[in-house]
Amino acid sequence: MAECSKILIADDDAMVRSTVSKILEMFGHMVEAAEDGKGVLQLVDDSFDVIILDINMPDMDGFQTMAALNELNLDIPVLFLTGAGSMDYAVKAINLGAYDFLSKPIADLDIFNVKIRRAIEKRMYVLQERRYRAALEDDVQKKAKQLEEKNRLLQTYSNSLEQATVQLMSSLQNAMEEKDYYTAGHTIRVTEYALMLGRAMELPEEELMVLRRAAQFHDIGKLVIDLSCIQKPGKLTEEEWVLIKKHPSVGANIIKPLGFMEREHSIIRHHHERMDGKGYPDGLTGKELCSLTRILIVVDSYDAMTSRRNYRRNLSMEEAIEELYANSDTQFDRETVEYFSRSIVHFTPAKSEINPTDLDSIYSIDN
Known part of the structure; x- marks a missing residue:
């Protein structure tokens, strides 16, 4: 138990104050005295261990004084001194x-001393618990800061890993496109068109990020499929057509292990679906296709129509837009086509020599 405890006593009788103070000092305590409740409130602070209050005091009695003390939340034990x-x-x-x-009057000093000491002990326990809680809160705050820092590092690592993965996949896709004169630059153009259309439709930045990646890797399935048949003149055989139709599902399977591209996985798989349900690989209808998928379907088809192919001439912008409108509600979403037709006439594409590995910087949502 701490020595020389500090005690505050209040009594409107000067003789009682003096007598009780001398008894407390005799037992080794420091004492401060007040003649009423207002005096207690003026003197009290967290340094006191015990408060002794007379009940019957003028202006502010003992009960009113204690009610006011409770509002201060000092947790100092209060003993009432009363006849x-x-x-x-x-x-x-x-x-x-x-x-x-x-x-x-105090008749038994030993009982008086015991009660005072017990009150002091309670105060000690209160202060000890307060220190323990403060230390615990401090420890929790330190651990929270450490956890926050670890999470920040993990997020930084995760972002770096995502960027490295995207760059690697872009490089592989670029290598694939460079082998085919007719499809070179297709990914860049489709990504440009998709972002142009997404912004015209006022999509939020989070949606534009998903759309950008889905467009960037929509044909990645062609990496593992031998599509040399698309370079030959004339129509494809049934076997060749079946092979080509596999690239959306193959591409989706390539993306699937990447947890940060969960939505892109679905868009890539379904970028050859149709509004009437006659597309592939799952035969989904328009109601089952999200807005980002509908965008990619339109812009991918537009670029295919306006790009040079070995088996047909490329269409002009006007001819391609007319074709999009002609197939609205069957192959394409009409509202998406309308947004695209209004936007494409004012759109200036990036230079064709841009490398797909630069897509992250070119199509930054912050631009």
Whole structure:
């Protein structure tokens, strides 16, 4: 138990204040005295270990003083010093949180001393618990900061890993496109058209990011499929056509292990679906296709129509738009086509020599 505890006593009787103060000092305590409740509130602070209050004081009695002390949340044990021993007083004091009673005049110094020491011990436990909670909160805050820093590092690592993965896939896709004169630059153009259309439709930045990646890798399935047949003149055989139709599902399977591209996985798989359900690989209808998929279907088809192919001439912008409108509601979403037709006439594409590995910087959502 701490030595030289600090005690605050309040009594409107000067003789009582003096007598009780001398007894407390005799037992080794420091004492400060007030003549009423207002004096207590002026003197009290967290340095006191015990407060002794007379009940019957003018202006502000002991009960009113304790109610005011409770609002300060100092958690200092309060003992009532009273000559009146009614049950009503006891119940009221207990309801206010009084620790104990001291009778006056003080007849038994030993009992008086025991009650004071017990109150001091309670105060010690209160302070000890307060220090423990403060230390615990401090420890929790430190651990929270450490966890926040670890999460930040993990996020940085995750972002770096995502960027490295995207760049690697872009390089592989670029290598594939360079082998085919007719499809060179297709990925860049489709990505440009998709972002142009997404912005025209006022998509939020998060949606534009998903759309950009889906467009960037929509044909990645061609990496593992021998599509040399598309370079031959004339129509494809049934076997060749079946092979080509596999690239959306193959591409989706390539993307599937990448958890950060979950939505892109679905868009890539379905970029050859149709509004009427006659597309592939799953035969989905327009209601089952998200807005980003509908965008990619339109822009991919537009670029295919306006790009040179070995088996047909490329269409002009006007001819391709007319074709999009002619196939609205069957192959294409009409609203998406309308947005595209209004936007494409004012659109200036990037230079064709841009490398697909630069797509992350070219199509930054912040631009």
